[in-house]
Amino acid sequence: MRRAVIAGNWKMYKTIAEAVEFVGKLRPLVAQADHCEVVVAPPFTALRAVAEAVKGSRLAVAAQDVHWDKEGAHTGDVSPAMLVEAGCTHVIIGHSERRQDHGETDENVNRKLKAALAAGLTPIVCVGETLAEREAVKTVEVLQRQFQGGFAGLTPQDFSRIMIAYEPVWAIGTGRTATPEMAAESHRYLRGLVRQKYGEELAGRLRILYGGSVKPDNIVGLMAQEEIDGALVGGASLKADSFSAIVNYRRA
Numbered sequence: 001m002r003r004a005v006i007a008g009n010w011k012m013y014k015t016i017a018e019a020v021e022f023v024g025k026l027r028p029l030v031a032q033a034d035h036c037e038v039v040v041a042p043p044f045t046a047l048r049a050v051a052e053a054v055k056g057s058r059l060a061v062a063a064q065d066v067h068w069d070k071e072g073a074h075t076g077d078v079s080p081a082m083l084v085e086a087g088c089t090h091v092i093i094g095h096s097e098r099r100q101d102h103g104e105t106d107e108n109v110n111r112k113l114k115a116a117l118a119a120g121l122t123p124i125v126c127v128g129e130t131l132a133e134r135e136a137v138k139t140v141e142v143l144q145r146q147f148q149g150g151f152a153g154l155t156p157q158d159f160s161r162i163m164i165a166y167e168p169v170w171a172i173g174t175g176r177t178a179t180p181e182m183a184a185e186s187h188r189y190l191r192g193l194v195r196q197k198y199g200e201e202l203a204g205r206l207r208i209l210y211g212g213s214v215k216p217d218n219i220v221g222l223m224a225q226e227e228i229d230g231a232l233v234g235g236a237s238l239k240a241d242s243f244s245a246i247v248n249y250r251r252a
C-alpha cells in the first residue's frame with residue numbers, strides 16, 4: 001500500500017509574512033491527516049521561515065527548483081545544500097512552468113534530480129504533455145521521452161527515493177482537470193516504464209501524484225483511482241480551507 005502525498009506548489013505567491021501566517025492556519029486543519037504526507041512548496045524567500053513555522057507538525061517543506069551544482073557562478077540559482085540548510089526535505093523538479101519559462105530540458109531535469117538525491121532531498125519530478133501533444137496523440141511518446149531523459153542513469157536505490165508528478169500541461173491552472181480515468185491511464189503507463197526498467201517491486205512502490213486543477217470537489221474521484229497516489233496542487237493550495245479540504249479528502 002503506497003502512502004498518499006498531497007503537495008502544495010505555491011509558485012510565486014506569498015510574502016514571508018503571508019507564508020508564515022498561512023502555515024499557522026494550516027497546521028491545526030491537517031493535524032489529523034494520518035492517511036497522507038503533506039508538503040508545501042513556498043517560494044525561495046519564504047523557505048526558511050516556513051521550515052521554522054512547521055517544526056513539530058506533519059508538514060514538510062519543498063523548494064520549487066534547484067541547481068545541480070554545489071556552488072558557482074549561477075546568478076539567481078540555489079544549490080541543493082542551500083535548500084537543505086533552509087529546512088527543505090523535498091524539491092519539485094521539472095515543473096512545466098520551468099520547462100516553458102526557463103527552457104528546462106530533460107537533461108537539466110536529470111542533473112537536478114541527481115544533485116537533489118545526493119544532497120538527501122526527496123525529488124518530486126514533474127512530467128506531462130501539452131495540449132498540442134495530447135491532441136496529436138503524443139502523450140505516450142512525450143512521457144517516454146521525459147522518463148528516458150529525465151530519469152537516466154539512476155540506480156534502483158536512487159529511484160526508490162523519487163516521486164513523480166504527472167501534470168498534463170493543459171490542466172495546470174486552467175480549471176480543466178484530466179478525468180480520473182485519463183490521469184490513471186497515464187500513471188499506469190509511467191508505472192509500466194518503471195517496471196520495465198527497475199522491476200515490479202520498485203514500480204509498485206513508486207508514488208505518482210496527479211497535478212492539474214486539483215480542487216476539493218475533484219480530489220475524492222482522483223484518489224479513488226488505485227493508480228493515483230496523491231496530488232500536486234497549485235491554485236487550490238494557496239488557501240488554508242481549500243488545501244486542507246484536499247488533504248482531508250478521506251475525512252470529508
Ligand code: PEP
Nearest residue numbers: 172173211212213234235
Ligand atoms: C501546479 O502548479 O503544479 C498545478 C497543478 O497547478 P494548478 O493546481 O493550479 O493547476
